[in-house]
Amino acid sequence: EVQLVQSGAEVKKPGESLRISCKGSGYRFTSYWISWVRQMPGKGLEWMGRIDPSDSYTEYSPSFQGHVTISADKSISTAYLQWSRLKASDTAMYYCARREYRSSPFDPWGQGTLVTVSS
Amino acid sequence: QSALTQPASVSGSPGQSITISCTGTSSDVGGYNYVSWYQQHPGKAPKLMIYDVSNRPSGVSNRFSGSKSDNTASLTISGLQAEDEADYYCSSYTTSSTDVFGTGTKVTVL
Numbered sequence: 001e002v003q004l005v006q007s008g009a010e011v012k013k014p015g016e017s018l019r020i021s022c023k024g025s026g027y028r029f030t031s032y033w034i035s036w037v038r039q040m041p042g043k044g045l046e047w048m049g050r051i052d053p054s055d056s057y058t059e060y061s062p063s064f065q066g067h068v069t070i071s072a073d074k075s076i077s078t079a080y081l082q083w084s085r086l087k088a089s090d091t092a093m094y095y096c097a098r099r100e101y102r103s104s105p106f107d108p109w110g111q112g113t114l115v116t117v118s119s
Numbered sequence: 120q121s122a123l124t125q126p127a128s129v130s131g132s133p134g135q136s137i138t139i140s141c142t143g144t145s146s147d148v149g150g151y152n153y154v155s156w157y158q159q160h161p162g163k164a165p166k167l168m169i170y171d172v173s174n175r176p177s178g179v180s181n182r183f184s185g186s187k188s189d190n191t192a193s194l195t196i197s198g199l200q201a202e203d204e205a206d207y208y209c210s211s212y213t214t215s216s217t218d219v220f221g222t223g224t225k226v227t228v229l
Contacts, residue, residue, distance in 0.1 A: 035218070037165075044122065045157075045165065045208050047218040061217055062120070095164055103212040105155040105170035112164055 002026040004034075004096050004110035011116045012086050019082040020113045022096030029077035030054040032098045035106060036070060036081045040092045048094075050102070051079055059102075086117045123148065123209055123221035130227040136197040139224045141209035142190060147219055149190035153212035156185060156194045160205045168207075169194060196226070204228045 007021040022034060035050040049060035053072040060070070072079040079096060094113050097106035124142040131137040141148065141156075148154055152172045157165035167176055169185035172192060182197045192211075196203055209221035 037220075044223040045210075045220040046122075047210075047220060050218075059216060097165075102216060103151065103153040105167050105176075106157070106165070106210070107167040107170075107176065109164040109166070 002098070002108055004098060004108060006094075006096060006110040006113045009114040009116070011118070013119055014086055014088055014117055016086050016117075017082070017084050018086055018115065019080050020094060020115065022079045022081075022110050024077045024079070024098065027098075030074050032100055033102065033104075034070075034072065034079040035097050035099060036068075036079075037095045037097060037106070037109075038064075038092045039095065039112075045095075048081070050099075053077075053079060086115075088117050088119075090115060091117050120147075120213060120215065120217055120219050123211060123219055125207075125209060125221040125224045127222070128225045128227065130229055131196075131199045132229045133199055133201065135199050136195060137199060137226065139194045139196075139207055139209075139226070141192040141194070141211075141221045143192075143211055143219070144190055146215070147211040147213040148187065148192050148209075150214045151212055152187065154185070154187060154192040155210045156183075156192075157208045157210065158203075158205045159208065165208065199228055201228050 036048040038046045048064045069082040096110040156169040159165045172187045173185040
């Protein structure tokens with residue numbers, strides 16, 4: 001069974017750093033892109049960016065470029081989303097999702113990681 | 120990149136058909152046949168329902184269908200059931216090699 005399992009919920013203070021993870025299983029991890037999607041409380045989905053785990057090539061939405069870093073460790077089939085300095089406005093649910101090509105649909109999705117940033 | 124425009128809410132009675140629209144531009148919805156639709160129940164991750172405008176993944180009910188005309192894509196749910204009550208989002212690949220989601224539509228089964 002193809003699965004993406006994300007790391008658990010996080011509570012952080014503004015200014016702190018954070019890295020959340022997304023582990024793929026049941027398929028060849030390097031053959032599919034991983035995208036990250038943000039969902040702020042009560043709001044819609046926003047595409048943040050994608051990574052090709054085979055060579056760690058990344059592409060970002062202009063809205064998120066410079067604010068987050070997407071990376072991957074293909075040896076452990078895991079992709080990451082990282083912040084160096086969190087803001088309260090980063091409070092959201094974050095999903096990872098697999099896709100075969102840049103234009104393929106997102107399928108499946110991870111279960112989501114809730115990030116809460118509060119002083 | 121602005122979000123694709125969807126109606127905030129659509130409702131219907133059990134057994135009826137409803138259609139959700141998703142309006143973009145020639146740089147996204149109108150530019151490619153790479154429109155997909157996702158269902159999200161409260162507290163759950165989104166689930167793929169339609170891809171490449173009108174294709175259904177294995178396991179998705181044939182009550183769900185998709186289409187596109189110019190810059191507007193549509194999702195139709197026929198034979199509406201209580202379990203279809205959820206939020207629905209469209210998504211499109213863009214000519215800038217990015218992705219954009221719709222604003223989301225809450226479907227209510229009366």
